[in-house]
Amino acid sequence: MIRFASGWLLFALAIVPLVALAHWLTLKRSRGSVRMSDVSLVKGTRASVWTRLRHAPIVLRLAALSLLLVAFARPQAGSSQEEILTRGIDIMLVMDNSTSMAAEDFKPRNRLAVARSAVASFIQGRKNDRIGLVVFAGRGYTRCPLTLDYDILQQLLGNVDLATQDEGTAIGMGLVTAINRLRDSDAKSRVIVLLTDGRNNRGEIDPSTAASLAQSLGIKVYTIGVGTRGEAPYPIQDPFFGKRYVYLRADIDDETLTEIAKQTGGQYFRATDAESLVSIFKQIDGMEKTDIKVRHYLRYTEMFGWLLLPGAVLLFAEIGLATTRLRRLP
Numbered sequence: 001m002i003r004f005a006s007g008w009l010l011f012a013l014a015i016v017p018l019v020a021l022a023h024w025l026t027l028k029r030s031r032g033s034v035r036m037s038d039v040s041l042v043k044g045t046r047a048s049v050w051t052r053l054r055h056a057p058i059v060l061r062l063a064a065l066s067l068l069l070v071a072f073a074r075p076q077a078g079s080s081q082e083e084i085l086t087r088g089i090d091i092m093l094v095m096d097n098s099t100s101m102a103a104e105d106f107k108p109r110n111r112l113a114v115a116r117s118a119v120a121s122f123i124q125g126r127k128n129d130r131i132g133l134v135v136f137a138g139r140g141y142t143r144c145p146l147t148l149d150y151d152i153l154q155q156l157l158g159n160v161d162l163a164t165q166d167e168g169t170a171i172g173m174g175l176v177t178a179i180n181r182l183r184d185s186d187a188k189s190r191v192i193v194l195l196t197d198g199r200n201n202r203g204e205i206d207p208s209t210a211a212s213l214a215q216s217l218g219i220k221v222y223t224i225g226v227g228t229r230g231e232a233p234y235p236i237q238d239p240f241f242g243k244r245y246v247y248l249r250a251d252i253d254d255e256t257l258t259e260i261a262k263q264t265g266g267q268y269f270r271a272t273d274a275e276s277l278v279s280i281f282k283q284i285d286g287m288e289k290t291d292i293k294v295r296h297y298l299r300y301t302e303m304f305g306w307l308l309l310p311g312a313v314l315l316f317a318e319i320g321l322a323t324t325r326l327r328r329l330p
Contacts, residue, residue: 003300005074012069016062023058060318067311075307076300088128089288090146090187092178093119096196096226098137098169099162103197103248105232106274111197114274115226116157119195122281123150123157132181133157136174138166138202146181170203171196171256175210175221182219190219191288193281194260197226199253211260221264222284223257226271 004010101112109117123131130146131153144156175194182190192214200207214221227250234248254270261268267287271277 001078001298002303003076003078005076007073009069009073013066015069016066019065020058020062057318057322060314060321064311064314064318067307067314071304071307071311073304075303077303078298078300088126088130088187089189089191090182090185091126091129091131091191091193091288092134092146092181093122093131094134094136094140094174094178094192094194095119095160096137096169096171096174096198097135097160097163098198099167100169100197100234100248100251101226102162103227103232103234103250104245105228105250106226106277109274110235111226112160112162114277115195116160118274118277118281120154120157121278122193122285123153125285126150130185130187132178133160134174134178134181135160135163136170136177137163138168139170140174140177140203142177142181146185166202168202169196169198169200171198171200171253172205172207172210173203175207175214175260176205179210179214179217179219183217189288190217191266192219192221192264193224193284194221194257195224195226196252196257198251199256207256207260211263214260214264219264220266221260222266223261223268224271224277224280225252225254225257225268226277227252228272 095115097112101115102110104110106114128148130148131150132142132146133144133153133156134140135143143160144153147153171194174196175192178192178194182192211221229250231247231249233245235243235245238244252270254268258268260266269280269283271280
């Protein structure tokens with residue numbers, strides 16, 4: 001950021017072309033001639049270096065005048081700094097990646113692909129919030145701890161795929177894993193967003209116990225049930241006919257998910273298609289906002305010295321040449 005403390009002096013730069021014009025008119029009026037009887041002796045004589053530099057003094061004068069005028073206008077380089085006075089929200093995203101998330105009721109993609117896309121959009125809309133990622137099937141594990149590096153988080157999110165082992169749905173373990181990541185957080189608000197398409201059938205800790213732990217620590221949990229109401233097409237690989245579909249009824253434990261959200265001060269949502277899932281994340285994004293107070297600082301450094309010194313050097317060079325080797329006789 002550049003500014004001029006005495007910017008009005010820049011108007012004086014209009015003098016520079018006037019000085020150049022005055023010099024040109026002076027040369028034109030004072031151009032004389034010497035009569036010689038025979039010029040054959042000087043024909044073919046090459047001009048000396050100093051003859052070629054005869055216009056150097058006026059060029060140096062104009063350059064020096066321009067630099068000095070800009071220097072007197074006091075150019076200043078400014079740097080902007082900001083201090084964030086309010087901490088953001090710490091958010092743990094907890095995603096079910098059990099094999100049931102392969103159901104393709106959210107066409108043209110399966111539940112997991114649509115969930116990844118919706119979560120990615122949610123992350124992109126946040127600022128100054130630390131966000132982490134936990135995935136779970138038969139057990140829960142941290143995919144990404146709380147971070148402000150959203151690029152890394154998005155990369156890890158994009159690599160989440162269906163679980164190939166630890167079959168089942170351990171909602172309680174997924175919650176506890178996220179709670180452990182938030183337990184020591186000193187953020188103003190701590191939030192978990194849990195997304196699943198089933199009911200708890202694995203794990204040492206049940207969802208109710210995990211919800212009580214979250215409540216005791218002041219952690220709010222938003223729960224999202226993912227799946228159509230009724231039957232959903234589930235792809236299977238047949239050794240004879242290749243890929244084919246069987247229709248399975250969605251088995252989402254709405255009651256337990258509602259209770260988890262209610263107990264912790266959150267809210268339960270049901271997503272029956274891709275559009276509703278995106279809309280749910282937009283609602284959560286709107287509900288969990290922190291007013292970030294920012295204090296701005298502007299500091300300016302004087303830059304006139306960078307122009308004043310070269311301008312003075314050029315001016316003395318012009319005076320030196322004009323009074324010695326390039327001196328003009330009347």
